[in-house]
Amino acid sequence: MSNLDTLGRPLRDLRISVTDRCNFRCVYCMPREVFGPNFQFLARDELLTYEEITRFAKIAVESGIEKIRITGGEPLVRRDLPLLIKDLEGLKGLKDLTLTTNGALLKGLALPLYEAGLSRITVSLDSLEEDVFRLMTDSAVNVQTILDGIDEADQVGFNPIKINVVVKRGVNENSVIPIARYFKDRGHIVRFIEFMDVGNTNAWGLEKVVPSQEILEKIDAELPIEPIEANYRGEVAQRYRYRDGASEIGIIASITQPFCGDCTRARLSPEGELFTCLFGSKGHDFRSLLRNSEEDELIRQKLSSLWASREDRYSDIRTAATKDLIRVEMSHIGG
Numbered sequence: 558m559s560n561l562d563t564l565g566r567p568l569r570d571l572r573i574s575v576t577d578r579c580n581f582r583c584v585y586c587m588p589r590e591v592f593g594p595n596f597q598f599l600a601r602d603e604l605l606t607y608e609e610i611t612r613f614a615k616i617a618v619e620s621g622i623e624k625i626r627i628t629g630g631e632p633l634v635r636r637d638l639p640l641l642i643k644d645l646e647g648l649k650g651l652k653d654l655t656l657t658t659n660g661a662l663l664k665g666l667a668l669p670l671y672e673a674g675l676s677r678i679t680v681s682l683d684s685l686e687e688d689v690f691r692l693m694t695d696s697a698v699n700v701q702t703i704l705d706g707i708d709e710a711d712q713v714g715f716n717p718i719k720i721n722v723v724v725k726r727g728v729n730e731n732s733v734i735p736i737a738r739y740f741k742d743r744g745h746i747v748r749f750i751e752f753m754d755v756g757n758t759n760a761w762g763l764e765k766v767v768p769s770q771e772i773l774e775k776i777d778a779e780l781p782i783e784p785i786e787a788n789y790r791g792e793v794a795q796r797y798r799y800r801d802g803a804s805e806i807g808i809i810a811s812i813t814q815p816f817c818g819d820c821t822r823a824r825l826s827p828e829g830e831l832f833t834c835l836f837g838s839k840g841h842d843f844r845s846l847l848r849n850s851e852e853d854e855l856i857r858q859k860l861s862s863l864w865a866s867r868e869d870r871y872s873d874i875r876t877a878a879t880k881d882l883i884r885v886e887m888s889h890i891g892g
Contacts, residue, residue, distance in 0.1 A: 560621040562867035569821040579631040582695035609847045611644040624653040633662040639673040646674025663706030671713045679719040684732035720747045724767045748807035769810035
């Protein structure tokens with residue numbers, strides 16, 4: 558199919574959220590005052606089954622998707638996830654199968670995931686300082702649990718591992734250098750992310766954003782870096798390497814330097830709604846098509862039609878016009 562949208566962007570990446578549940582309550586994603594004990598998460602029969610996810614993924618790969626990332630919520634809380642990984646890994650034409658996790662359950666699952674065929678892992682870790690980490694995640698999990706999971710993932714074959722760090726003003730900007738230094742020495746890739754206005758519940762404000770330039774200057778002053786080229790079109794992180802050749806870092810600057818012009822990603826929610834933008838307000842139902850045994854070609858045509866009419870560029874036009882826009886929560890469709 559011709560898979561260019563109205564701005565000439567190809568469909569290349571699919572992010573699949575396998576659950577809307579999480580064992581953390583990160584302040585920038587699932588604040589506890591909203592996602593508390595009375596919050597109604599999706600019932601099991603509302604979730605796409607692994608068979609339905611695999612069927613949709615197969616159609617998507619046949620339509621041009623080259624990379625699939627498994628997200629959540631926290632994907633590792635969904636039972637038997639390696640079974641899904643094994644099915645997806647077998648899709649002909651898929652070049653990259655990755656997963657983003659908070660790492661709390663990684664130690665016991667790293668090997669099964671690797672053996673099932675997962676290509677790469679990204680772990681979210683916002684600070685090495687216990688008090689800051691708990692402030693950001695609002696959980697009882699300690700930093701060492703995450704580091705143990707990363708070490709085990711490294712040992713079984715996931716190397717390098719990407720580490721995502723959301724930087725929030727007044728909370729963890731002083732964690733930037735320690736976390737950069739820690740993973741530099743271990744050869745993993747840290748990606749520093751500007752605090753984004755995803756969803757409607759994270760109390761985002763521009764004054765809470767630490768601009769990417771400030772992060773870069775802070776790192777360069779302690780650990781000299783230089784820019785390097787992107788790996789592929791649509792890569793969200795600007796890449797830098799340490800001048801001593803140790804490893805690299807990335808900067809994701811959606812607020813100060815929007816990258817909508819090269820966005821090649823679609824996102825499938827746990828209940829089978831497809832979103833064509835991280836900041837989207839409306840998903841498109843595919844679960845009913847998958848459950849009503851519609852022919853694959855009809856599903857493929859709907860996917861193609863949705864992408865062909867896509868004109869999303871929220872970050873490029875982030876103005877008063879988008880201020881009151883109701884957006885899907887990041888915890889629902891992944892990052």
